[in-house]
Every structure is written in structure tokens, then in C-alpha cells.
Amino acid sequence: MKISVITAVWNAEKTVARCVESAKSPAAEHLLMDNRSTDRTLEIARSTDPKIRIISEPDKGIYDAMNRGAAKAQGDILAWLNADDYYLPHTLEKVSAYFAEHPETELLHGNIRVNGRTVRPASGIASFGGFRVFHPAVFVRREVFEKYGPFDLNYPICADLAFFLKAGRAGVRFTHLDEALTDFAIGGVSTKRRKATAQEVRRILEANGFGGCFAAFWYYAMRGRALAAEILKRNR
Numbered sequence: 675m676k677i678s679v680i681t682a683v684w685n686a687e688k689t690v691a692r693c694v695e696s697a698k699s700p701a702a703e704h705l706l707m708d709n710r711s712t713d714r715t716l717e718i719a720r721s722t723d724p725k726i727r728i729i730s731e732p733d734k735g736i737y738d739a740m741n742r743g744a745a746k747a748q749g750d751i752l753a754w755l756n757a758d759d760y761y762l763p764h765t766l767e768k769v770s771a772y773f774a775e776h777p778e779t780e781l782l783h784g785n786i787r788v789n790g791r792t793v794r795p796a797s798g799i800a801s802f803g804g805f806r807v808f809h810p811a812v813f814v815r816r817e818v819f820e821k822y823g824p825f826d827l828n829y830p831i832c833a834d835l836a837f838f839l840k841a842g843r844a845g846v847r848f849t850h851l852d853e854a855l856t857d858f859a860i861g862g863v864s865t866k867r868r869k870a871t872a873q874e875v876r877r878i879l880e881a882n883g884f885g886g887c888f889a890a891f892w893y894y895a896m897r898g899r900a901l902a903a904e905i906l907k908r909n910r
Contacts, residue, residue: 675701675750675751675770675773675774676701676702676703676748676749676750676751676770677699677701677702677703677749677750677751677752677753677766677769677770677813678702678703678704678705678743678744678747678748678749678751678752678753678816679697679702679703679704679705679753679754679755679766680705680707680740680743680744680747680752680753680754680755681693681694681697681704681705681706681707681743681754681755681756681757682707682709682733682736682739682740682743682754682756682757683706683707683708683709683711683715683719683739683757684708684709684710684711684715684757685711685712685713685715686711686715686757686758687711687713687714687715687718689757689758689859690706690715690718690719690722690757691718691719691722692760693755693756693757693758693759693760694706694718694719694722694723694726695722695723695760696755696760696761696762696765697723697755697760697761697766698722698723698725699766699767699770701766701767701769701770702749702766702770703725703727703747703748703749704723704725704726704727705726705727705728705729705743705746705747706719706726706727706728706729707729707733707739707740707742707743708728708729708730708731709730709731709732709733709739710730710731710732711730715757716728716730727746729742729743729746734827735827735830736830737824737825737826737827737829737830737833737834738827740754740825741823741824741825741827744816744819744823744824745824747816749816750773750815750816751769751770751773751813751814751815751816752813752814752815752816752819753769753812753813753814754809754810754812754834755810755856756810756858756859758859759810759856759857759858759859760856760857761855761856761857762787762854762855762856762857765784765855765856768851768853768855769782769813769851769855772851773813773815776849778847779815779847779849780814780815780818780846780847780848780849781812781813781814781815781818781841781846781847781848781849782812782813782814782849782851783795783807783808783811783812783813783848783849783850783851784808784811784850784851784852784853784854784855784856785808785811785852785853785854785855786808786810786811786854786855786856786857786858787854787856787857787858788857788858788860789860792854793808793858794852795807795808795850802835802839802879802884803839803842803843804842804848805838805839805841805842805843805848806835806838806839807838807848807850808856808858809834809838810856810858811855811856811858812834812838814841818841818846819837822837822840822841822844822846823837824837825837829874829877829878830874831867831870831871831874832871832874832875832878835875835878836878836881836882839878839879839882840882843882843883868896868897868900869897869900871896872892872893872896872897872900873893875889875892875893875896876889876890876892876893877889879892
């Protein structure tokens, strides 16, 4: 049982060492999908793990790189770890053991740690049927991704959500491991482009069978939360 960890990267010399170090495990291979970095990212990655597989070629965005990595991966289980995130100790060994002990598992996902605090996936209606999970803490069987993927490049910010909803609504079993598996860094594209993210989530919900009213509710809820966060930021 081998896990293929795929990391899309571009000029991440400040964080790549910690990311690569966290993915070193007998249970895994690590693919670094590099968009022709111009800093010391590749040098640092190689010195951190000489066994890392580096593919350096232009891509059309993070999800294109993630798809390319999945196509080149050799593992039974696929995972995607951002270059500024890292796995917590023993995550890969725990995940490998879980899949071995529970062969019926199709998609395993866990909690994330944000600024020292453990965050669990949303529950209730906010979970979108239980399929709104954190992609840096997701591990999915290759055959599931091959059947319901790849990530749809029409969604440049939230293609992971589109994949999870498609797979979940098709009957893929989501198993929650109630442990923090990944330390997640705030500040990605979905955080910086809140309006575009809200619009994309609305489209994804509508495309995956959620009603227009439900999708609109979430759009305006996300816009309201973004506006409140901006007001608080200005008043600090």
C-alpha cells in the first residue's frame, strides 16, 4: 500500500523544506510538480529528500499541476499537499495502516490544524452532504480519482470541492479520521479572492444538483462573511 503525495509548487523556498520533510515516509512517494520555479525551491527540496520526484514543467494553474501529478503517480492512494502546508508527525503511517486495515475505505479525510487550533470539517447543511472536506487532509484511492476526476479546470479556485461533491453524490464513501493530519497555512487563493471563490462555489453547487436557492444562500453567506472580515480588518 503506497501513498503518492503530490505537491504543486512555484517559488516556495521559504516553506518547501518543511513540506517535503513531512512527506518522507516508507509508506509514500512524493512528487513535486514545479511550475519552473526561479528561486531555490528545487535545490532545497532535493537536499531535504534526495528521493523526491521532481517534474518541472509549465502548468495552467494549481489544479492542472495536481492532475499531472496524479497521472504520473505510482501509488495506490493519492494525496495532495500544498507547498506551504505540512503533514503532522506519523500522518502517512497512520493513513497507510488505516487503508490496510479497512480495505473498504475509498476516501479518508481528517482534520487540519490552523494557527495551532484543530479544525474539523463542517457539519450539517454546511457540509454539503458530508462532502465538504479539506483537500490537504484527504487520501483517496487511485481508482476513485480516475473514475470521478480529474480536477475540473473550469473551477480554478475550488476544483477540489467540485471533485468531492461529484464523487460523494455518486456514492463514494467518505470516512472521517477524527485527528489533525495536516498543518494548513492561511492565505491561499481562496482566501485572497473571496468574491471569486463565492461565485465559484455557487456554480459548483448548482452543477452538482443543489438547488438554486441553496446555492444563492451560500453565495451571499460567503460574501457577507468576507465583508465582515474586511470591516474588522480595517478597524483594527
